[in-house]
Amino acid sequence: MKIGELAARTGVSIRSLRYYEQQGLLTPARNENGYREYSVLAEDQVRTIQLYLNLGLSTEQIAGFLHCVLKNKEAFCTEVFPIFRQKIAEIEAQIHQLNHIKRNLEERMQSILDERKSEEAEENK
Amino acid sequence: MKIGELAARTGVSIRSLRYYEQQGLLTPARNENGYREYSVLAEDQVRTIQLYLNLGLSTEQIAGFLHCVLKNKEAFCTEVFPIFRQKIAEIEAQIHQLNHIKRNLEERMQSILDERKSEEAEENK
DNA sequence: CTTGACCCTCACACTAGTGTCAGGGTTTAC
DNA sequence: GTAAACCCTGACACTAGTGTGAGGGTCAAG
Numbered sequence: 297m298k299i300g301e302l303a304a305r306t307g308v309s310i311r312s313l314r315y316y317e318q319q320g321l322l323t324p325a326r327n328e329n330g331y332r333e334y335s336v337l338a339e340d341q342v343r344t345i346q347l348y349l350n351l352g353l354s355t356e357q358i359a360g361f362l363h364c365v366l367k368n369k370e371a372f373c374t375e376v377f378p379i380f381r382q383k384i385a386e387i388e389a390q391i392h393q394l395n396h397i398k399r400n401l402e403e404r405m406q407s408i409l410d411e412r413k414s415e416e417a418e419e420n421k
Numbered sequence: 422m423k424i425g426e427l428a429a430r431t432g433v434s435i436r437s438l439r440y441y442e443q444q445g446l447l448t449p450a451r452n453e454n455g456y457r458e459y460s461v462l463a464e465d466q467v468r469t470i471q472l473y474l475n476l477g478l479s480t481e482q483i484a485g486f487l488h489c490v491l492k493n494k495e496a497f498c499t500e501v502f503p504i505f506r507q508k509i510a511e512i513e514a515q516i517h518q519l520n521h522i523k524r525n526l527e528e529r530m531q532s533i534l535d536e537r538k539s540e541e542a543e544e545n546k
Numbered sequence: 547c548t549t550g551a552c553c554c555t556c557a558c559a560c561t562a563g564t565g566t567c568a569g570g571g572t573t574t575a576c
Numbered sequence: 577g578t579a580a581a582c583c584c585t586g587a588c589a590c591t592a593g594t595g596t597g598a599g600g601g602t603c604a605a606g
Contacts, residue, residue, distance in 0.1 A: 300552065310553095311594060319593095329602060331553055351529075352522050354592075370529070371536035380530050387523045391516055397477050398512045401505050404476075404495070408505075411496035425582065435583095436564060444563095454572060456583055479562075 299324075302334050306342045313342070319355040321345050321362055341366060352383055424449075427459050431467045438467070444480040446470050446487060466491060477508055 303310045316322045317332075322341065324332040344366065348358045357379055364373035428435045441447045442457075447466065449457040469491065473483045482504055489498035 298553075309594070311596085314555095315593065329553080330555095331602085349593090350522075351526055369536060371533040371540075377530065377533060380526050380533075384523055384526050384530075387519050387526075391519050391523075394512050394516050394519075397475075398509055398516075401476055401509050401512075405502065405505050405509075408496040408502060411494060415496075423583075434564070436566085439585095440563070454583080455585095456572085474563085 297334050297336070297338075299332050299334070302338055302342065305339050306346070308342055308346060316342070316345055316355065320359045321355060337366075352387070353379065422459050422461070422463075424457050424459070427463055427467065430464050431471070433467055433471065441467070441470055441480065445484045446480060462491075477512070478504065 297305075299310050299313055302308075303313060313322065317324065322334075322338065322345075324334045324338065327333050341362075344362065345355075345358060348362075349355070361373050361375040361379070364375065370376055422430075424435050424438055427433075428438060438447065442449065447459075447463065447470075449459045449463065452458050466487075469487065470480075470483060473487075474480070486498050486500040486504070489500065495501055
């Protein structure tokens with residue numbers, strides 16, 4: 297199938313399909329006229345790519361194990377586990393950082409409220 | 422004082438000081454030779470800018486209330502409170518999203534472990 | 547044989563703050 | 577008078593995936 301059909305089937309933009317190819321995630325054949333020709337397997341492949349992108353992995357990371365998970369069960373690919381572990385660690389660090397900022401913001405908001413309250417008290421004296 | 426001294430005093434790079442000026446956060450005078458000349462107040466001003474940047478606010482948001490908080494107590498500036506509230510909401514949304522991804526990753530890791538365990542059981546049969 | 551719907555490559559834009567370099571002027575101290 | 581240490585502006589790079597547009601080829605239906 298051609299790129300437009302694959303885009304329609306998967307919901308992924310043509311632009312993104314070409315980008316995935318550039319990143320080594322897809323390797324369609326080429327027709328004589330230069331058009332990309334995708335096998336039926338490509339549809340699954342694109343969905344798999346999307347799945348991992350939605351888990352926050354980069355195209356580079358996905359490229360590292362995509363061949364394996366397409367051929368075998370995910371559990372069989374030893375590359376996957378440490379990447380998941382690392383990603384979780386990154387996410388936890390980000391959440392930690394965000395919580396830190398959030399607490400600071402909440403403290404400041406509370407200070408503002410307290411300040412205003414005492415202003416009012418001052419006025420009503 | 423000149424820009425190098427302000428950078429040394431505050432720990433903020435010269436590049437950043439010039440960027441803050443471009444964003445309307447700092448407005449140093451100019452000497453006859455074109456050099457920026459900062460008042461002593463600029464040091465506090467830069468620290469205040471850094472404080473809000475570290476809370477995750479953009480230079481544009483900071484520009485919206487910086488004049489006020491430099492002149493008054495933060496609690497007096499009505500622009501600040503809704504920005505804090507909005508920022509907290511954004512952070513909560515991000516945390517939510519990150520937790521969602523994290524749960525997916527953890528589930529997948531667990532599946533992998535389960536899968537491997539049953540493989541082993543298969544082998545030891 | 548033309549129109550419209552495809553396809554191709556190349557390249558810039560976007561976020562937002564910072565680093566870094568080029569090319570050039572000023573000032574200070576030796 | 578020259579070298580070192582400042583300062584200036586302007587511009588590109590970075591992240592990472594996607595949108596968008598230019599300029600142009602291909603193909604099928606009318």
